[in-house]
Amino acid sequence: MTTSEHAFSDAERLAVYRAIHERRDMRHFSGGVVADDMLQRLLQAAHHAPSVGFMQPWRFIRVRSRPLRESLHALVEEERVLTAQALGEREDAFMKLKVQGVLDAAEVLVVALPPGREQHVFGRRTLPEMDLASSACAIQNMWLAARAEGLGMGWVSIFCPLQLAGLMGMPDGSRPMAILCLGPVDAFYGQPMLQTEKWAQRADLADLVFEDCWGQSPGDAGD
Amino acid sequence: MTTSEHAFSDAERLAVYRAIHERRDMRHFSGGVVADDMLQRLLQAAHHAPSVGFMQPWRFIRVRSRPLRESLHALVEEERVLTAQALGEREDAFMKLKVQGVLDAAEVLVVALPPGREQHVFGRRTLPEMDLASSACAIQNMWLAARAEGLGMGWVSIFCPLQLAGLMGMPDGSRPMAILCLGPVDAFYGQPMLQTEKWAQRADLADLVFEDCWGQSPGDAGD
Numbered sequence A, B: 001m002t003t004s005e006h007a008f009s010d011a012e013r014l015a016v017y018r019a020i021h022e023r024r025d026m027r028h029f030s031g032g033v034v035a036d037d038m039l040q041r042l043l044q045a046a047h048h049a050p051s052v053g054f055m056q057p058w059r060f061i062r063v064r065s066r067p068l069r070e071s072l073h074a075l076v077e078e079e080r081v082l083t084a085q086a087l088g089e090r091e092d093a094f095m096k097l098k099v100q101g102v103l104d105a106a107e108v109l110v111v112a113l114p115p116g117r118e119q120h121v122f123g124r125r126t127l128p129e130m131d132l133a134s135s136a137c138a139i140q141n142m143w144l145a146a147r148a149e150g151l152g153m154g155w156v157s158i159f160c161p162l163q164l165a166g167l168m169g170m171p172d173g174s175r176p177m178a179i180l181c182l183g184p185v186d187a188f189y190g191q192p193m194l195q196t197e198k199w200a201q202r203a204d205l206a207d208l209v210f211e212d213c214w215g216q217s218p219g220d221a222g223d
Helices: A010-022 A036-047 A066-095 A130-149 A161-167 B010-022 B036-047 B066-095 B130-149 B161-167
Strands: A059-062 A107-113 A152-156 A175-183 A209-211 B059-062 B107-113 B152-156 B175-183 B209-211
Touching (some): A010 A130, A010 B010, A010 B036, A010 B130, A036 A059, A036 A130, A036 B010, A066 A107, A066 A161, A130 A152, A130 A175, A130 B010, A161 A175, B010 B130, B036 B059, B036 B130, B130 B152, B130 B175, B161 B175
Parallel strands (some): A059 B209, A209 B059
Antiparallel strands (some): A059 A107, A107 A175, B107 B175
16 A cells, blocks of 8 residues: 555645645735635635544634624734733834734634533543644634635734623633634735744744654664 | 635645545554655644744654554553543443554654743733644644645544653643644545544534624624
């Protein structure tokens, strides 16, 4: 059994890697619209993510109301200031980063975990946070599909979850995890925006991969 | 500005959706090997995931030692029994699901969050779990790339994190989140294994998407 039997064609493989490498966390949007069928494809992509015990813990609230969107933006702006203060010496650099995308993007969606998750024990007895991990995989699917469709997406996590849950009428036990901005963009960033802004640099992969033991580089072992 | 300017070609778009829809959480592996350059491509795909504040919180420990792998398998088997007991009436159904993949897969990797994450406040002041979400996106990138390469992957979260951290020599403050099984497979499941096993069915997407308010279906609004 070789791996190639199940492998995609070279062109298909390259397309998958292209989506992975050209996807960006977008903060600048150019308005416009997302066609209904395209939005459905993106949501189906999310819905076909893996999930722990196949629990499918993702819920999406599409924000159609303009006043509601403005309330979301105000919530994000409030937390942006609090985060900047918490950052101390990096406050100024952080404050340069805008959250205008929440107002400008063609679509805004809130992603949340549903109530009743405690019933799902499969794969979560010792790691209850695997529901969040599954929903992150769903968002990543949507992000890659959006890139292939030519749409930008940004994941905003700068908000007070309790206030956001209140704004969206979420039941007790549910938990918001993302405000997604989605829509046409003038241009995709050539590299992560935070790298361009010199907030952080991409690490060397070799520093993140160990062998058999934390901190042990490949080839370090004595044998 | 239309979206099509940045869209992939139709063939490329379809390849991205193919990876998303044909990716499976694999539990059956056929041994073999993963070529070094292929493994590097998969790890680079993971490393190009989005991360909160560009913190890149993913660390990978490749398990080369056979005795270490057997210890991992024993750890998973121990938690499998405890999970089955916690499931009560579904215990028997759960016990039919095997964790043999940890022994059979060509490669096993432990994914973990590093210590020192509390320094990273950007996007995490109110949602500290966004580091886990970022690393889940990295795993999802790797999963899709593996599918395109014709390799199966499974995410095992059935283990005691403290014991796993001990086995891998992980420092205080780090946190393991996945045992990944990766390698050639005889066949990809046509649908999620847990659906085939009648553990759960795929939900109707329409039941997971609301508009403006939790529980409100599109078109429900009075206006």
